[in-house]
Amino acid sequence: MSTSKEQIAYQRKYIRERLFVLASQLIIVSIMLFSWEYASNSGHLNKFIFSCPSEIIKTIIQMINNGDLYKHLFTTLNEIFLSFSLGLVMAFALAIIMYLNKIFMKIIDPFLTILNSLPKVAIGPMLIIWFGANAKSIVIMGILINLIVSTLTIYDGFQKIDDVKIKLFKSFRASKWQLMTKLIIPGATNSIISALKLNISMTLIGVIMGEFLVSKSGIGYLIIYGTQVFNLNLVLAGIVILLIISFILYIVVIFIEKIINR
Amino acid sequence: MKNKILRINNLVKNYNTMRGEINAIKEISFDVNEGEFLVIVGSSGCGKSTLLSILSDLETLTEGNILKNDSLKIGYMLQEDALLPWLTIYENAILGLKIKKIDTQENIDEVIRLLKLYNLYDFKDKYPKNLSGGMKQRVALIRTLAIKPDLLLLDEPFSALDYQSRLAVSDDVYKIIKKEKKTVIMVTHDLAEAISMADRIIVLSKRPATIKKIYDIKLEHKGTPINNRKDGKFSKYYDMIWRDLDVNI
Numbered sequence: 001m002s003t004s005k006e007q008i009a010y011q012r013k014y015i016r017e018r019l020f021v022l023a024s025q026l027i028i029v030s031i032m033l034f035s036w037e038y039a040s041n042s043g044h045l046n047k048f049i050f051s052c053p054s055e056i057i058k059t060i061i062q063m064i065n066n067g068d069l070y071k072h073l074f075t076t077l078n079e080i081f082l083s084f085s086l087g088l089v090m091a092f093a094l095a096i097i098m099y100l101n102k103i104f105m106k107i108i109d110p111f112l113t114i115l116n117s118l119p120k121v122a123i124g125p126m127l128i129i130w131f132g133a134n135a136k137s138i139v140i141m142g143i144l145i146n147l148i149v150s151t152l153t154i155y156d157g158f159q160k161i162d163d164v165k166i167k168l169f170k171s172f173r174a175s176k177w178q179l180m181t182k183l184i185i186p187g188a189t190n191s192i193i194s195a196l197k198l199n200i201s202m203t204l205i206g207v208i209m210g211e212f213l214v215s216k217s218g219i220g221y222l223i224i225y226g227t228q229v230f231n232l233n234l235v236l237a238g239i240v241i242l243l244i245i246s247f248i249l250y251i252v253v254i255f256i257e258k259i260i261n262r
Numbered sequence: 263m264k265n266k267i268l269r270i271n272n273l274v275k276n277y278n279t280m281r282g283e284i285n286a287i288k289e290i291s292f293d294v295n296e297g298e299f300l301v302i303v304g305s306s307g308c309g310k311s312t313l314l315s316i317l318s319d320l321e322t323l324t325e326g327n328i329l330k331n332d333s334l335k336i337g338y339m340l341q342e343d344a345l346l347p348w349l350t351i352y353e354n355a356i357l358g359l360k361i362k363k364i365d366t367q368e369n370i371d372e373v374i375r376l377l378k379l380y381n382l383y384d385f386k387d388k389y390p391k392n393l394s395g396g397m398k399q400r401v402a403l404i405r406t407l408a409i410k411p412d413l414l415l416l417d418e419p420f421s422a423l424d425y426q427s428r429l430a431v432s433d434d435v436y437k438i439i440k441k442e443k444k445t446v447i448m449v450t451h452d453l454a455e456a457i458s459m460a461d462r463i464i465v466l467s468k469r470p471a472t473i474k475k476i477y478d479i480k481l482e483h484k485g486t487p488i489n490n491r492k493d494g495k496f497s498k499y500y501d502m503i504w505r506d507l508d509v510n511i
């Protein structure tokens with residue numbers, strides 16, 4: 001098969017555009033980092049308050065060398081993993097119960113709406129009193145913040161399944177179990193993935209918030225501790241690590257989405 | 263003598279809603295003969311889908327009764343193809359067999375035979391989005407035929423298609439049904455489609471549905487639906503039934 005001149009030109013133009021966008025992004029980031037570095041080294045910026053890229057990198061390398069990084073990273077990732085997976089399982093189960101039991105749904109609907117609009121941080125201090133100043137409270141915080149949104153997103157996906165398809169299953173005398181496993185759940189894949197994405201970012205917020213409130217280790221703890229001792233290098237190192245974590249989690253979710261939607 | 267496979271006696275259907283009782287079907291009685299292609303026409307909202315849902319036990323009836331042999335197997339083909347986008351064509355075609363847990367080798371072989379016969383076998387590992395509307399409709403028909411129904415219920419099976427494919431697909435579906443020797447009840451509000459396919463037409467009134475008239479369709483040369491549209495008697499039936507339908511524009 002031969003490719004026409006126009007097609008080649010089109011592809012070239014497309015690739016050029018992509019490269020241009022990528023290059024611009026790299027340039028913007030470099031300019032920002034370099035001017036930040038320059039401004040704090042030349043005294044235009046107060047290094048003590050604003051830190052600078054080289055100091056942040058130094059701090060991170062130091063933490064890698066003395067093993068601190070792994071400890072804090074492990075604490076936070078562990079909390080994220082627990083809140084994420086427990087939250088997702090609970091959301092999934094709740095959504096199924098709500099779907100199968102319309103009366104139950106009607107009863108809890110207003111409670112969900114009210115709870116959903118409540119800023120979950122507000123109950124954080126109370127959680128600490130109930131569950132203690134430990135990782136348990138943080139995980140519960142993470143779950144609380146993602147559970148309702150995830151549940152409603154998944155439920156909404158169930159709800160959107162075409163009536164004609166449900167009628168089709170009924171015409172084959174499908175059992176409730178068959179209806180759920182062969183139609184409702186696979187049909188809601190996109191909503192489940194949306195819930196996954198929401199869940200990941202919400203969990204991250206919940207866990208960091210929890211760590212702000214109680215923890216003795218974790219990335220959130222690093223940031224809070226850094227502010228308390230006025231070590232801005234440490235604070236910004238924590239933020240950079242958080243950025244990296246959320247970027248990796250984002251990539252993982254996109255990867256899962258690719259696999260499911262293949 | 264024609265064999266009757268189904269008899270509907272004084273069927274009444276009311277829907278109960280908070281806004282009051284809706285009388286969808288007032289009183290309907292008719293028989294279905296074995297091997298016939300029976301078409302029910304009526305204006306939109308008059309209760310056609312309700313009737314088919316009752317026949318296939320998806321809705322209960324309010325009054326009256328339906329006489330049929332317990333062994334009578336009914337296949338229901340819905341208004342849309344309702345193929346599941348995440349299953350392949352083959353998996354869609356055997357969906358009914360899977361759900362009913364009758365996916366025996368014999369039944370699967372039958373589905374494969376049908377897929378081959380109706381030019382879908384090459385697409386068996388493709389997904390619905392790769393097929394044209396007409397092909398999807400044929401897959402939906404094969405999915406219904408797979409459970410070997412004695413009576414096929416078709417609810418406006420072509421309404422989702424554009425005019426041209428509608429003609430071609432109704433021709434295809436008609437040939438498949440005749441070849442597989444099935445008894446059919448099809449509902450539609452497309453009068454030309456009804457006359458081109460039917461052995462018999464039942465005309466329903468507006469809601470609540472009652473039977474206005476029953477026509478035996480006797481064309482000069484009965485052939486496939488597309489050819490039937492050119493039949494000398496086609497327009498005569500069309501005019502008569504059009505008047506019965508009493509369409510207000």
Ligand SMILES: Nc1ncnc2c1ncn2[C@@H]1O[C@H](COP(=O)(O)OP(=O)(O)OP(=O)(O)O)[C@@H](O)[C@H]1O
Nearest residue numbers: 277279284286305306307308309310311312313469
């Ligand atoms: N589940 C239901 N509850 C209440 N009313 C209903 C229900 N299903 C149908 N109806 C009403 O019963 C009447 C007949 O509906 P039906 O779907 O049988 O009509 P139809 O002839 O198939 O219409 P269409 O040509 O639009 O497909 C309509 O007025 C409809 O609003």
Ligand SMILES: [Mg+2]
Nearest residue numbers: 310311312417
């Ligand atoms: Mg209908």
